[in-house]
Amino acid sequence: MPIDNSLKVKAGAISxxxxxxxxxxxxxxxxxxxWKEGDKVLGMPKVRVVKISMKKKKKVKTEEEGGAAGAKGAKGGKAAPKK
Structure with a gap:
């Protein structure tokens, strides 16, 4: 007998x-x-659970943006000061 879809655990549901x-x-x-081997299991000290926050992913430059940045980089990256 198959398991009902509502009872299945999906990968995204694991938190x-x-x-x-x-x-x-x-x-x-x-x-x-x-804690050492032989210590009592009952009354153990508390353990902090570290929460991990996800960082936003950086945008990947496309070839057009990379090419434009490469052209600027070849000239030194900064505009020459005007006199």
Missing amino acids: NRNVLTRAERLEKLKEADR
């Missing part, structure tokens, strides 16, 4: 979570040397 699982918290604490 950053603000809660870590216990295993993920243990990994972070081990990296920071705040």
Whole structure:
């Protein structure tokens, strides 16, 4: 029996979570040397979840714009001062 379309998880639906699982918290604490093997699992210290913000992509110059910029660059890039 196939799964209903409303129950499928799409790649775009996966987002950053603000809660870590216990295993993920243990990994972070081990990296920071705040948890050692044999310590109690209950009452672990809190772990900050880093939020990642996406930066806007820069526009790619087309060949026409690149050619015009290349012509200006050949002349030194700046206009000669007027006398």
